[in-house]
Amino acid sequence: MNLLYICMYVFVALSIFSIQPSESNAGQEKYTVSTSGEEDVLYLFNWNNYIAPETVRHFELSCNCKLSQDYYSDNEEMLAKLAAGATGYDLIVPTGNAMDSLIRQGVLRPLNKSFLSNLKNINSVYLNTVFDPQNKYSVPYAFTLTLLGFNRKKIQDLDLPTNTWAIIFEPRYLEKIKGRVTVLDSQRELMAAALKYLGYSVNDTDEEHWNQAKEMIIRAKPYWAAFSNTSYIRELAVGNLWVAHGYSNDMFQAALDAKRTGRKFTIDYSVPKEGGVLALDSMVLHQSGMRPDLAHQFINFILDGSNSAELTNLIGSGNPNIDAIKSIRPDISRNKAIFPDKKILDRLEMLQDLNRNQRRLLSRLWTEIKLR
Amino acid sequence: MKRVLILMAKAEIKGGNITKWLVSGPPLLFLIIFFVVPSLIMIVTSFRYPGEFGGLAPLIAPTGEVGGEYGMTLETYQFFLSDTLYIEIFLKSFGVAAATTLICLIMAYPISLLISRSEKRYRNLMLLLVILPFASNFLIRIYAWMIILGPESILNQSINTILNMIGIAPITLLFSPFAVLVGMVYVHLPFMVLPLYTNLEKHDSSLLDAAQDLGASRWQRFWRITWPLSLPGVFAGSALVFIPVLGMFAVPELLGGTSDILIGNLIKDQFLGTRDWPFGSALSIMLTLAVLFFAGLASWFARQSGAMKHAN
Numbered sequence: 001m002n003l004l005y006i007c008m009y010v011f012v013a014l015s016i017f018s019i020q021p022s023e024s025n026a027g028q029e030k031y032t033v034s035t036s037g038e039e040d041v042l043y044l045f046n047w048n049n050y051i052a053p054e055t056v057r058h059f060e061l062s063c064n065c066k067l068s069q070d071y072y073s074d075n076e077e078m079l080a081k082l083a084a085g086a087t088g089y090d091l092i093v094p095t096g097n098a099m100d101s102l103i104r105q106g107v108l109r110p111l112n113k114s115f116l117s118n119l120k121n122i123n124s125v126y127l128n129t130v131f132d133p134q135n136k137y138s139v140p141y142a143f144t145l146t147l148l149g150f151n152r153k154k155i156q157d158l159d160l161p162t163n164t165w166a167i168i169f170e171p172r173y174l175e176k177i178k179g180r181v182t183v184l185d186s187q188r189e190l191m192a193a194a195l196k197y198l199g200y201s202v203n204d205t206d207e208e209h210w211n212q213a214k215e216m217i218i219r220a221k222p223y224w225a226a227f228s229n230t231s232y233i234r235e236l237a238v239g240n241l242w243v244a245h246g247y248s249n250d251m252f253q254a255a256l257d258a259k260r261t262g263r264k265f266t267i268d269y270s271v272p273k274e275g276g277v278l279a280l281d282s283m284v285l286h287q288s289g290m291r292p293d294l295a296h297q298f299i300n301f302i303l304d305g306s307n308s309a310e311l312t313n314l315i316g317s318g319n320p321n322i323d324a325i326k327s328i329r330p331d332i333s334r335n336k337a338i339f340p341d342k343k344i345l346d347r348l349e350m351l352q353d354l355n356r357n358q359r360r361l362l363s364r365l366w367t368e369i370k371l372r
Numbered sequence: 373m374k375r376v377l378i379l380m381a382k383a384e385i386k387g388g389n390i391t392k393w394l395v396s397g398p399p400l401l402f403l404i405i406f407f408v409v410p411s412l413i414m415i416v417t418s419f420r421y422p423g424e425f426g427g428l429a430p431l432i433a434p435t436g437e438v439g440g441e442y443g444m445t446l447e448t449y450q451f452f453l454s455d456t457l458y459i460e461i462f463l464k465s466f467g468v469a470a471a472t473t474l475i476c477l478i479m480a481y482p483i484s485l486l487i488s489r490s491e492k493r494y495r496n497l498m499l500l501l502v503i504l505p506f507a508s509n510f511l512i513r514i515y516a517w518m519i520i521l522g523p524e525s526i527l528n529q530s531i532n533t534i535l536n537m538i539g540i541a542p543i544t545l546l547f548s549p550f551a552v553l554v555g556m557v558y559v560h561l562p563f564m565v566l567p568l569y570t571n572l573e574k575h576d577s578s579l580l581d582a583a584q585d586l587g588a589s590r591w592q593r594f595w596r597i598t599w600p601l602s603l604p605g606v607f608a609g610s611a612l613v614f615i616p617v618l619g620m621f622a623v624p625e626l627l628g629g630t631s632d633i634l635i636g637n638l639i640k641d642q643f644l645g646t647r648d649w650p651f652g653s654a655l656s657i658m659l660t661l662a663v664l665f666f667a668g669l670a671s672w673f674a675r676q677s678g679a680m681k682h683a684n
Contacts, residue, residue, distance in 0.1 A: 076645050083426040083647065101425050179523075179544050185625075187645065221630045226547040231518070231626075240523050356422045356429075356648070360451065363646040368457055370633035371464070 040065035042294040045089040047281070048073050050142070050317075052310035059301050065294055073229075082107070082286075090289030091298060093141050095279045097353040100131040102284065108137045109285040115296035118303030118323075126280055126320035129350065138282035139299050142311055143318040145348065146189055146277040147337055149232075149251035153265035154180075154242040165197035165272045168245055169216055174223035180242040182235070185227035187366045188351055189277060190217065193245060196274045202349045205358050214365045218372050227370075233257070236267050247279075248337055252316025269337045275347030278340075280320070312338075411660065418654040419444045426647030448650045452658070458638075462658070465635040468549075469617040472556040476564040476613045477606065479557070484568035484605075485598075488575070495573075502565050510559060514626050517555055521545040521627070547629035555623040560616065564609040571605025572598070603677035611670040615663050635659055 040063070044051075048071045056067050070089070072078040075098035082102075094102060102108050113119060119139065126140040150162055158176045160167055167173045168181055183190050192202035194213035204210075225241070232244040237257035244251075251269035258267045283302065285295050302308055305323025312319045312328050318338055319325070325333050332338055340348060354362065421429035421441040433442045452458050487498045505513060520527055523544055532542040545551055575598065583593045621636030635655065642652030 074644070076647065079426055080644050080647060083423075105425050224630050225544070226629050238524065356424055359646050360422070360648055360651065363641065363648060363651075364451075364455065364457065366641075367461065367633065367638060370637075371457060371461060371631065 040291065040294060042067050042091070042291055042298055043089045043289065044069045044298075045078065045086075045092045045286070046071060047093060049315060050093065050281075050311070052314045055302075055307055055310045058307065059298060062301060063294060063297050067298075087286075087288035088290070089286045090291050090295040092284050092286050093281050094284060095281050096129060096131045096350045099138055099282055099284055101353045102286075103132060103137055107287050109287050109289070109292055110136050111139065111285065111299075112292075112296060116300050116303065118300050121303050121305055121308075121321050121323040123320050123322050125345065129280065130352070131350075132282070138284045139303065140320040141281045141283045141302065142308075143278060143280040143320060145248040145271055145318065145337065145340065146184070146192065146246070146279070147248055147251070147269055147271045149236055149244045149246055149254060149267055149269040151236065151239065151242045151265050152268045162268070162270060163273045165193050165274050167243055168224075169194065169197055169220045171219065171223065174220060177242050178223045179225045180240070181224050181244070182226050182228040182232045182241055183224055183245040185229045187362050188354075190227075190245070191362065191365075192277045192349075192351060196272070196276060196349075199274070202277055203352045205354065207361065210362070210365055214369060217369050221369070221372075237261070237263070239263060239265065249315045249317045252332075252338065256316075271337055271340065271344050271347070273347075275349065278345075278348035278350050280350060411657070414653040414656055414660075418448055418650050418657055419446070420650050421445055421447070422648045422650050426649070428649055448654045451651065452654055458655070461633065461635055461638055462662070465618055466662075468552065468556065468634060469614045471553060472560060472617045473564075473610050473614045475553070475557045476561050477610065480561060480564035480568055480609065481602075484565050484572050487565075487569050488572035499566075499569065502562050505562065511622065511626075513558070514555055514623060517551070517558065517627060518546060521551050521554070546627065549629070549632055551627040551629075552624050552632050555627045556617055556620065559620075559623065560613045563612040563616070567608040567612060568602065568605045571602050571608075575601055600677065604674045607670045607674040607677070611667055614666060614670075618659060618663060 042063070042065055044067060046069050051069070060067055072081065075095050078092065078094060079098055079101060092102070099108075116139065122140055126143070127135055132138045148162065148165070148167065150167075154177075155162055160173055160176060167177075168183060174181065183193070191210065191213055194217055195202055195204050195209060198209065198212055198216070200206075200209050200213075228235075228244070230250075232241055232246050233250045233254045234257070235241040236244050236251075236254040239258075244254075248269060251267065255267040255269070258265065283299050285292055289295060303321065305321055305325075306327045308319055308321040309324040309327035311317055312324065312332060316332055316335075316338055318340075319328065336344060417428065420431070421443075423429045429441055431443055483502070487495055487502075490498065519525060522528065523546065525545075528543075528545050531545070535542060579597050579601075580593050583597055588596065619636045619639075621634065621640045624632045624634050624637055639652050639655045639659070642648045642655065
């Protein structure tokens with residue numbers, strides 16, 4: 001009997017706590033710490049390695065405050081953490097579809113554009129996206145493309161095409177590079193590549209089209225070495241991999257590593273002719289943030305071309321800031337796989353969020369892909 | 373008089389109860405908080421609808437909204453059973469766990485025997501060596517295996533040179549079921565060695581001497597004495613290896629190829645990738661039930677072998 005009472009007591013106590021998740025999480029605690037201290041702190045929830053160290057230093061000097069960062073490596077991870085009750089972040093840098101989900105949840109704070117005098121620097125191509133038509137909540141930060149990276153020498157020796165997704169989906173090409181190919185370990189990205197190759201939109205949710213893509217992926221899978229989200233950077237640069245499906249900034253890193261270590265080959269990357277995914281990351285203000293003033297200051301600081309260029313020079317990310325181009329190294333700014341021209345841009349699409357039933361269905365297809 | 377005695381006896385039982393509760397209370401409370409309560413939460417979660425943005429859909433429809441998916445449902449379990457897919461992943465995970473356990477047992481038994489039969493002053497050093505890998509992070513050790521097994525590694529290159537000489541096509545070690553098994557065995561081997569050692573160390577060596585005097589061969593002495601006596605250790609070690617392997621997701625993710633998905637990866641995906649908490653919870657409950665079943669089985673076997681020992 002005693003045991004039962006204890007059980008019930010604990011269960012009730014825990015359920016009371018779990019109703020108010022914001023009371024007991026890390027972000028909130030950090031805020032209370034900051035109010036008791038003397039320093040002003042801006043809390044940024046950002047991708048790993050997505051701001052240049054000198055940018056942080058310059059901003060801290062200019063605002064006389066401290067920039068505190070938490071990191072995520074995946075939009076879903078960020079959404080999952082927020083859904084689990086993480087709060088206290090002033091700024092988040094989500095990709096379009098994740099931002100869409102945050103906007104519809106109503107957890108973002110509208111921007112006050114009178115504080116953003118540098119907003120004029122942003123290329124209008126990257127404004128007014130489907131996710132935030134009037135940029136009420138978001139300011140573009142940087143972007144990456146999902147594309148193919150390859151070992152130029154090997155691919156030329158084998159006489160393979162580099163401008164099409166066929167190289168990772170068609171057995172007749174894959175035969176020559178068996179075990180030397182990786183694709184992204186991401187349901188949405190791999191499906192997007194497959195759907196694009198089949199001539200559909202990356203946001204196609206027709207079950208029939210999804211099944212076609214699944215069949216094609218299962219047919220190609222025996223030739224792939226692995227699903228990889230990060231290790232392909234190193235493996236490409238070392239020469240273990242010859243073709244990889246991945247992000248433009250990672251390919252930039254791989255190319256740089258191969259060059260620095262004096263390899264006898266070069267790593268190149270390009271957007272397949274069928275098109276690909278454009279991931280535009282934007283700065284948004286989370287409602288739980290306590291310092292919207294500092295957040296606006298930060299956004300306006302980043303909107304300054306020379307500050308924004310620092311990230312591009314560091315990691316090879318695309319930059320929506322026109323004013324930044326003059327401060328970006330020419331080998332980067334002329335690279336069409338980082339700064340797509342109009343022709344390439346027209347073939348790129350941004351991923352949109354799926355609803356819960358579509359997510360469950362896609363997850364099942366994905367499990368099937370992984371198991372077969 | 374009789375009544376007084378009964379009362380006293382009752383009081384004594386009660387007093388015993390209090391001590392019992394005081395001793396077993398804290399660990400019991402710990403289990404309730406960190407096992408029973410989360411399990412209950414998961415059970416409830418598995419009967420709810422996933423939220424549009426992750427999390428859970430509200431139990432009661434917001435005012436003004438008609439229809440939609442609110443409240444409790446059996447849908448998640450129907451989804452689980454609608455395809456053999458998920459059952460297959462469970463079976464596969466059990467297969468990997470069983471293989472890992474068996475390999476660990478085969479590898480750990482001689483080691484444990486060696487340690488328990490060696491001189492006392494070396495024993496602690498040898499045990500320390502078994503535990504030493506825990507000093508570095510497990511992910512780093514797995515990354516080390518990625519380098520050891522990689523296609524440009526000395527190991528893989530030399531294997532392929534030999535294969536080439538006898539005219540067999542080269543093989544890749546990394547990103548394969550083999551690599552997953554290597555990683556699993558490597559990580560879990562100490563969990564098998566330690567309980568086996570604890571058991572083997574306690575064996576009375578005079579039993580073996582007696583057997584030898586009665587003319588038993590080396591092999592007979594092992595099979596008729598050491599092995600039956602070590603069974604409780606074997607079951608304890610097996611449970612300690614089998615159960616964590618079932619939930620492991622990092623090893624297949626890092627070392628596995630394109631088909632090496634296990635139940636742990638699937639559960640992780642539901643929470644971090646698909647934002648489908650009810651399905652993730654349902655899968656976790658299935659896994660917990662399976663684990664409880666195997667833990668029960670292991671302890672039943674251990675008790676059986678214990679009973680057998682007494683009977684003998």
